[in-house]
Amino acid sequence: MKDEIVHWGIIGAGSIAKKFATDLITIPNAKLYAIASRTLVKAKNFGETFQADVAYGDYKELVLDPNVDAVYIATPHSFHKEHTMLCLNHHIPVLCEKPFAMNLEEVEEMIQLARKKETLLMEAMWTIFLPHFRYALDLIDKQHFGALIKLEADFGFQPEYNERSRLFDKQLGGGSLLDIGIYPVFAALSSLGSPEHIEAKAEFFPTGVDSECDIQFHYKNALAKLKSTFKKETYTEAIFHCKDGIIKINGRFHEPSSISLIDHNGNKELKTFDNNTLGYSYEIEHFNQLIRQGKTESDIMTFEKSIQLISTLDKVRQCIGLEYK
Ligand SMILES: NC(=O)c1ccc[n+]([C@@H]2O[C@H](COP(=O)([O-])OP(=O)(O)OC[C@H]3O[C@@H](n4cnc5c(N)ncnc54)[C@H](OP(=O)(O)O)[C@@H]3O)[C@@H](O)[C@H]2O)c1
Structure with a gap:
C-alpha cells in the first residue's frame, strides 16, 4: 500500500469514536472513510461531522466494503472480541480499544485468528x-x-x-x-x-x-x-x-x-x-505505518504486552472476586 491513503472504518459511534475521528481527520495520508453504528441516523450524523464517505447502520455492512483498509473498534469491552473477529474474518486490519477483551482466553483467540488470517491486530493502548x-x-x-x-x-x-x-x-x-x-x-x-x-x-x-x-x-x-x-x-x-x-x-x-x-x-x-x-494521532500514525509496511503485529504494542496486560487484570479480578459471565 506504500504512501497511499489509509481508508479507516469505525465500528461504534460513541464518545471515544468521536475523539479518535477528531484526530484521524488531521492526519495526512489517512481518512475516515466509513462509520458503522447500530443506528443508521446516528452513523449518518457522525459521518457528516467527520466527513466520512459512507455511513452504515449495521457493523456487518462495513466489513463487507472492499474499500476499508483498517477498522477501529470503539464498542464496549464485552464486544471487542466479537467485533475484532468479525473484521479479521474479512481480512481487515484491526485497532481495538482497551481492554483488548474481557479476559486472557478471549485475547488469545483474537491473536490466534489474526495470525491465522495473517492480518494486522493491535490493542489501542494509546498511552x-x-x-x-x-x-x-x-x-x-x-x-x-x-x-x-x-x-x-x-x-x-x-x-x-x-x-x-x-x-x-x-x-x-x-x-x-x-x-x-x-x-x-x-x-x-x-x-x-x-x-x-x-x-x-x-x-x-x-x-x-x-x-x-x-x-x-x-x-x-x-x-x-x-x-x-x-x-x-x-x-x-x-x-x-x-x-x-x-x-x-x-x-x-x-x-x-x-x-x-x-x-x-x-x-x-x-x-x-x-x-x-488529542493524543490518538500517535497510535493512528503507527498503525498506518504498520499497514503500509505489510506488518501483522506492532513492534511497540506487541501481542506479548497485550497478553501481559490482560492476564494481570485477570489476576487482579481474581483477588477482588470480580467475574464477568
Ligand atoms: N483510549 C481511550 O482514551 C478511551 C477512552 C474512552 C473509552 N475507551 C474505550 O472505548 C470503548 C468504548 O467506550 P466509549 O466511552 O466510547 O463508550 P460509549 O460512548 O458508550 O460508546 C460505545 C459505542 O458502542 C456501541 N455499542 C454496541 N453495542 C452496544 C451496547 N450493547 N451498548 C452500548 N453501546 C453499544 C454504540 O455505538 P452505536 O450505537 O453507534 O452502534 C456505542 O455508542 C470502551 O472499551 C472503552 O474502554 C478508550
Missing part, C-alpha cells in the same frame, strides 16, 4: 505512543535517578450513576478496573514488569462491578501502589520514586501531559511536550 510517556519510560530505563523503587499511580473520576451506562453495566464489562484501572496497571507493567505477587481490594456498585479498586504489586525490590475509582476525581498521576529522585508524570498521566523531575535535593525541572492533537 504507550505518547511522547511524554515514552520519555518517562526511557528515563526509568536509563536509570536517570537510579533504580525504580516505588510507583504510585491513580486514575479517578466520578461519572453519574446510571445502571444502563457501560461504566456500570456488568454485561458491558463495567467497573473502574477495566475502564481506567488498566492505565495504572499498564504504567506498572511498562516500568517494573509483571509483579511477583498481587494484593487487591475493591468496593462494588449494586450492579456488581467495582466502584473502586486498590492494588499493590509486589516486586523483589520495588512496590507499585495503584488505584482506580469512579467515586471521586483524583490527580491521575504516575509518580515513579527512584533511588535518587522522582519522575512524576503529571495529571492526567495517561493522556498528553508533562513530566516533573525532582532530584534528591528537591530541585525541580518541568519537561513539556508539544501536543497538537
